[in-house]
Amino acid sequence: MKAHYQRPMGRWYLRPFYLFVYTLRELTAVFVLLYALILLSGLAALAAGPEAWASYRQALAHPLSIGLHGLILVAALYNSITWFMVAPKAMPALFIGTRPLPGLLITLAHIVVFVIVSVALLVLAGAG
Amino acid sequence: MSDGSGQIDILISRYDPERDDQPHTERFTVPYQHDSSVLDALLYIKDRIDGSLSFRWSCRMAICGSCGKMINGVPRLSCKTFLRDYAPGPLHIEALHHFPVIKDLVVEQAGFLDKLPEARPWLIREQEQALADGPHRQSPRQRARFASTSACINCLLCYAACPQYGMKPDFAGPALLALVERYNADSRDQGRAERMPLINAEDGVWSCTLVGNCSAVCPKGVDPAAAINRNKLESAKDYFLRFLKIGSGGAE
Numbered sequence: 001m002k003a004h005y006q007r008p009m010g011r012w013y014l015r016p017f018y019l020f021v022y023t024l025r026e027l028t029a030v031f032v033l034l035y036a037l038i039l040l041s042g043l044a045a046l047a048a049g050p051e052a053w054a055s056y057r058q059a060l061a062h063p064l065s066i067g068l069h070g071l072i073l074v075a076a077l078y079n080s081i082t083w084f085m086v087a088p089k090a091m092p093a094l095f096i097g098t099r100p101l102p103g104l105l106i107t108l109a110h111i112v113v114f115v116i117v118s119v120a121l122l123v124l125a126g127a128g
Numbered sequence: 129m130s131d132g133s134g135q136i137d138i139l140i141s142r143y144d145p146e147r148d149d150q151p152h153t154e155r156f157t158v159p160y161q162h163d164s165s166v167l168d169a170l171l172y173i174k175d176r177i178d179g180s181l182s183f184r185w186s187c188r189m190a191i192c193g194s195c196g197k198m199i200n201g202v203p204r205l206s207c208k209t210f211l212r213d214y215a216p217g218p219l220h221i222e223a224l225h226h227f228p229v230i231k232d233l234v235v236e237q238a239g240f241l242d243k244l245p246e247a248r249p250w251l252i253r254e255q256e257q258a259l260a261d262g263p264h265r266q267s268p269r270q271r272a273r274f275a276s277t278s279a280c281i282n283c284l285l286c287y288a289a290c291p292q293y294g295m296k297p298d299f300a301g302p303a304l305l306a307l308v309e310r311y312n313a314d315s316r317d318q319g320r321a322e323r324m325p326l327i328n329a330e331d332g333v334w335s336c337t338l339v340g341n342c343s344a345v346c347p348k349g350v351d352p353a354a355a356i357n358r359n360k361l362e363s364a365k366d367y368f369l370r371f372l373k374i375g376s377g378g379a380e
Contacts, residue, residue: 004228004236005143005150012291016201019291022339086338089354092361093313098272 025082031075084110133161137217138169140181143229151229154178155218160211166221167195167206170233183233190347193283197233198222203288203345224288226297239297240284240304246326247300247307252319270315277310277355279348286342286352292335299335300326302342302352309355312362324366333359 013023045056059065087110088103095101135157143151156177158169167185174181185195188207195206200220211219227235257264286302287293293301308327312320326332336356343353 004145004230005148006228007151007225009291009294012294018341018344019339022341026337086340086353089338089340089343089351090357090360092358093273093354095269095272098268098275100272100276 021082025079028075028079028082031072032079035069035072035076080114081111084114132212133159133164134215136160136169136211136215136219138173139218139220140170140173140233141220141222142181142232143223144180145231151222153220158211160215162212164211165207166197166199166204166209166211166219169211169219170206170221181233182231191281193281196224196283196285196288198225198288203285205283205285205347208347224284226288226290226294227284235284237284240282240287240301243300243304244307247304247311248319248322249307249311251311251314251317252322253316254318264316266315273315274310274313277306277313277350280306280310280346280350281348283347285345285347286350289341289345291339291341292337296331296335298331300329300332302336302356303350305333305336305359306350306352306355309359312359324363327359328363328366333357333363336360 012019014020042056042060045052060069084107088101088106091106093100094106138156138158139153140156141151142148142154156169156173158172158177160169165188167188170181170183170185174183183195183197183206185207186192187194190205190208193205196203197206198204198221199206199209200214201222203224206221221233223229223233224235227237227239230236280303282303284303286306290299290302293299305327308323311317312323328334333356336353338353338357340353343351346352
């Protein structure tokens with residue numbers, strides 16, 4: 001008798017659709033890293049002196065940089081929201097009496113806090 | 129979706145280890161009624177069309193966990209999946225993904241069963257309580273902590289849904305790690321330290337990347353993804369506590 005048949009994995013990361021959603025969640029983390037590096041290089045430029053800081057700001061204003069930031073924003077939003085969706089699974093179990101707290105409530109709480117903090121930061125940046 | 133009765137086309141992945149190198153698909157047409165399940169269709173085919181069709185089943189009521197199949201690419205219990213929802217078809221039935229196929233729709237379950245004892249799925253006490261002392265009392269709140277994980281029927285749908293298990297067959301996997309959490313969360317149990325090596329291992333919780341599909345396909349409402357990822361926190365805590373030499377568990 002022949003050995004059992006082991007089905008190959010194939011391109012599991014593309015299909016079905018929910019696995020593609022997961023793959024994108026993981027891939028968009030690269031953009032979050034990229035943004036962290038951009039911020040870090042800004043900090044380094046600030047430490048290096050006014051000239052370095054001015055050229056850093058000039059580089060940021062370049063259309064390519066603005067396009068890249070737009071892409072990063074979309075990727076970071078996708079990354080954050082998809083992580084908020086799985087957040088109820090990654091935190092200690094919460095109960096109200098004998099009933100588990102609905103996951104949807106935890107996801108919504110994350111999104112509400114995210115919106116409040118984002119708006120507050122934008123207002124602060126505008127005021128600055 | 130159709131409410132009435134009729135005929136439905138079913139494509140079944142067939143594999144005979146003595147003849148085939150890989151599975152092929154065969155088409156069957158079966159009658160169905162409003163309450164006909166996919167399992168009913170498989171039994172109809174075996175009884176009336178082709179007696180050589182092989183598949184596992186037992187209780188017909190989503191309790192035994194035997195009849196899991198891939199139904200249109202999604203792992204489901206065939207007794208709990210109704211033909212009316214797929215009429216007029218075709219409906220594609222395959223063996224559960226990620227497990228070696230023995231014949232037709234029957235998979236080798238050793239990848240799960242051999243690991244089962246590692247979860248130590250029983251109540252562990254530091255000191256056994258004498259029978260004369262009566263039962264271990266538990267409040268409804270304490271019971272609620274493991275109510276959902278105790279619903280697991282070992283049907284292995286979560287393993288068929290998990291791409292990490294597909295790529296790493298040594299991964300303990302969703303049901304096993306949910307079982308660990310079921311006992312760790314039980315107020316009567318004192319065996320957490322004995323289960324930590326399995327949780328901490330490379331093939332324990334850290335092989336999970338939170339795809340979350342295991343929880344989505346569970347027919348009993350268990351949330352293995354949550355059980356696993358909550359234990360990442362426990363594992364990290366255990367690591368640092370052991371680092372400070374005040375921990376309990378261990379991973380040799």
